[in-house]
Structure formats: C-alpha cells, structure tokens
Amino acid sequence: MSIRSIVDIPGVYSASATNAEAGTGCTVIVCPEGATGAVDVRGGAPATRETDLLRPEETVQALNCVVLSGGSAYGLAASCGAAEELERHGIGLDVGVGVVPIVSSACVFDLACGRADVRPDARMGAEAVRRALGREETPLSLGNVGAGTGCTVGKLCGPQRCMKSGLGESVATRGELVCGAIAAVNACGNVVDPKTGAQVAGVLSPTQDSIMTPEEAWDDAAASMPLRTNTTISCVVTNARLTKAQATKVAQMSADAYAHAIRPTHTTNDGDAIFVMATGQVEAPVDLVGVTATQALEDAIVSAALHARGAHGLKAACDLAG
Numbered sequence: 249m250s251i252r253s254i255v256d257i258p259g260v261y262s263a264s265a266t267n268a269e270a271g272t273g274c275t276v277i278v279c280p281e282g283a284t285g286a287v288d289v290r291g292g293a294p295a296t297r298e299t300d301l302l303r304p305e306e307t308v309q310a311l312n313c314v315v316l317s318g319g320s321a322y323g324l325a326a327s328c329g330a331a332e333e334l335e336r337h338g339i340g341l342d343v344g345v346g347v348v349p350i351v352s353s354a355c356v357f358d359l360a361c362g363r364a365d366v367r368p369d370a371r372m373g374a375e376a377v378r379r380a381l382g383r384e385e386t387p388l389s390l391g392n393v394g395a396g397t398g399c400t401v402g403k404l405c406g407p408q409r410c411m412k413s414g415l416g417e418s419v420a421t422r423g424e425l426v427c428g429a430i431a432a433v434n435a436c437g438n439v440v441d442p443k444t445g446a447q448v449a450g451v452l453s454p455t456q457d458s459i460m461t462p463e464e465a466w467d468d469a470a471a472s473m474p475l476r477t478n479t480t481i482s483c484v485v486t487n488a489r490l491t492k493a494q495a496t497k498v499a500q501m502s503a504d505a506y507a508h509a510i511r512p513t514h515t516t517n518d519g520d521a522i523f524v525m526a527t528g529q530v531e532a533p534v535d536l537v538g539v540t541a542t543q544a545l546e547d548a549i550v551s552a553a554l555h556a557r558g559a560h561g562l563k564a565a566c567d568l569a570g
Contacts, residue, residue: 251419253387254428254485259283259527262430263379264394264415265326265372271362271560272318274326275394275415276376277430277483280339282310283525285352286495288503291479291519295321295355299521304493308350312339313377314483314523315353316395316432319367327353329370333377354481354521356434358398360407361560388430390415391555395432395481400562401510401553402450403436403478404465409452411459412564413439416552420544425532427486429502429545433552435510436478436517438462442508442546449553449565456563462511479519480506482548484541490526494534499524501538505545 255262259281266273287302297315301308315330317323331349334340340347359367376394379385390396396415403410413435419428433439438450438459447459484502499522506513506520514520522545556564 251421251426253417253419254430255386255388257426257428257485257487257527260485261380262388263376263385264389265376266393266397267366268392268397270366271398272358272366272368273394273397274315274317274368274372274376276330276380277314277485277525278377278380279312279525279527282312283527284490284492284495285311286492286499286524287352287521288499289521290503290514291521292516294519294521295324296521297324297327297353299352302352304496310350311352311525312349313351314525315351315373316481316483317353317355317368318358318395318398320355320357320359322367323355324353325370326368326373327351329373330377333374337381352523356395356399356432356479356481357477358434360477361398361400388417390417390551392557392559396552399432399434401433401435402438405451411449411452412556412558412562413449414552414556416548416555418544418547418551420540422536422540424530425488425540427484427537427541427544429482429484429541429548431480431482431545431548431552433480433549434478435480435513436515437510437512439549439553440509440511441550448550478517480510481521482545483523483525484545485525486537486541487527487529488532488537489528489530495524495526497534498538498541502541502545505542505549509546509549
C-alpha cells in the first residue's frame with residue numbers, strides 16, 4: 249500500500265475542524281485501539297493537557313487521541329469535546345463502568361490572527377473526531393485548516409511583518425517502517441528548507457516583497473518579539489513497536505527537526521511540543537525510528553508554510569513565489 253498520509257497507516261484516523269473567518273481550528277489524530285504515546289515539551293509557556301501521564305514511569309500505556317488546537321489555553325476545551333465523542337464511540341480505557349478516552353493536547357496562540365474572542369471549543373473537538381472516524385479527509389487537508397488556520401511565522405520584528413503559515417504533513421519510510429508527521433507551525437522564527445537553505449516564510453522586509461534572514465531581522469532596529477505568542481506543535485505517528493521510554497526518545501530526537509527547519513527555535517517566546525503515537529506493527533531500531541521521524545517532521549514544517557494561503561491581511565509563501 250502506498251503511504252501518502254498518516255491516515256494511510258493502519259489504525260490511524262485524522263481530520264480537522266476549521267473556522268476560517270475567525271482564524272482558528274483544531275486537528276485530531278485518533279488511534280481507536282490505542283498507541284504507545286510520548287511527548288517532548290520544550291516551550292517556555294506551553295498550553296497542554298495530559299502530558300504527565302505520557303512519562304515512561306506512569307501506568308497508562310495507551311494513548312487514544314492527540315488534539316492540536318488553536319485558541320491558546322482556551323483551545324484546551326476542544327480536547328474535552330474530542331474525549332466525549334470518543335466515549336460515544338466506545339473508545340478509551342475500560343474502567344469497568346465505562347471507558348475513559350486518553351486524550352493529550354497542545355495549543356498554539358492564534359488569538360492575534362482573525363478573531364480573539366472565537367476559539368476551538370468542545371463542539372469543534374467533537375466535530376474533528378467525527379470527521380476523522382468517518383474518514384472524511386484522505387489524505388489530510390493542509391494549509392489554512394484545523395490547528396494551522398491562524399498560524400503565523402517570522403515575528404522577530406513584530407506582527408506587522410510576519411507571514412501566514414498553517415498545517416503541514418509529511419511521511420518518510422524505511423522499508424516497512426513508516427513515520428508520518430503533522431505540524432501546526434506558529435513560530436517566532438523563519439521556516440527554512442533544510443535541504444536547500446532557502447527561506448520559505450518568515451520576517452518580511454520593510455517593503456514586504458522579500459524575506460529577511462534571521463540574522464538580518466535581529467539587526468533590525470524595530471525588532472520586538474511578541475511575548476509568549478508563538479508555538480509549533482506536532483504529532484509524529486509511526487507503525488513501529490516502541491515502549492513508552494523508546495517513544496520518548498523518538499520525541500526528543502524529532503525535536504531536531506525544529507532546529508533544522510525553524511530559525512531561531514526553542515526561544516523563550518516559543519511553546520514548542522512534539523507528541524509521538526506508535527501503533528506497534530513493525531519492529532525497528534529506535535534510532536532509525538528517530539531519524540526517520542525527524543526527516544518527516546522537517547518536511548511537515550516546510551509543508552505548513554508552502555500550503556498556507558494569505559489571510560487576515562497577511563502574506564504567505566505563495567504570494568512571494570516568482
């Protein structure tokens with residue numbers, strides 16, 4: 249079977265709910281049978297749910313859903329709706345009197361793009377899960393959708409010269425091993441193609457007809473980063489068989505993709521997080537999984553910028569092409 253998207257991996261479902269007018273949305277990755285989960289959080293001010301239970305020493309072994317959402321901390325409400333919809337489908341940890349879906353989540357700050365008073369809520373989270381389980385996006389929609397709807401990049405010189413980003417995806421394979429990545433890229437820094445070194449999206453020049461390098465932006469007298477308004481959140485999905493400790497190492501290795509494709513990254517103004525979901529069909533060395541996942545996530549970050557379209561008065565990479 250040709251693997252073009254994470255939804256082509258057996259047992260993996262994904263879709264988005266989008267409010268284009270308000271500039272926000274959420275994206276879910278669902279594994280009804282459960283996946284080995286892990287997370288790596290490097291942000292200074294992350295908005296997250298159920299990350300502690302993903303630690304290797306904790307007893308919960310199966311993760312049912314990851315929710316990537318806009319709305320800053322308000323967007324965590326989407327994960328409640330996702331959990332309730334999963335419960336309606338009988339998906340979750342059997343606790344004798346019912347099921348408790350294990351849902352982890354992270355949010356980006358998109359309140360400055362579109363409407364600040366409209367955020368992903370429980371209804372939107374439930375909608376995304378329904379669409380995912382119904383296979384309504386095969387392959388996934390990318391760009392200004394879901395958690396990428398209000399994403400922007402290149403904010404070193406303030407919001408007036410940033411660019412539109414979005415939701416990106418990519419898949420990398422090594423024989424039977426599949427690693428897919430989905431990323432909502434809302435970074436303070438520029439998106440750079442690691443293969444070519446080209447600036448894909450980022451800080452616009454004062455004339456807004458080209459992209460400045462991060463070094464040029466740092467030297468700009470107007471440099472003023474908005475505080476705690478930047479986050480890139482991602483989910484790596486693999487068919488590898490991993491323990492929670494091994495999945496945690498894959499999440500940590502995958503963070504290299506941020507350094508390769510976002511410059512600068514992991515600043516005090518970024519709330520970066522990476523989830524891992526391993527479905528357990530294929531045996532593979534942990535290091536090979538980590539390297540392959542890193543490649544997929546690098547390409548997903550670039551994909552987020554390339555699939556974005558100009559919106560809410562902001563230019564996208566496609567507006568500067570040629």
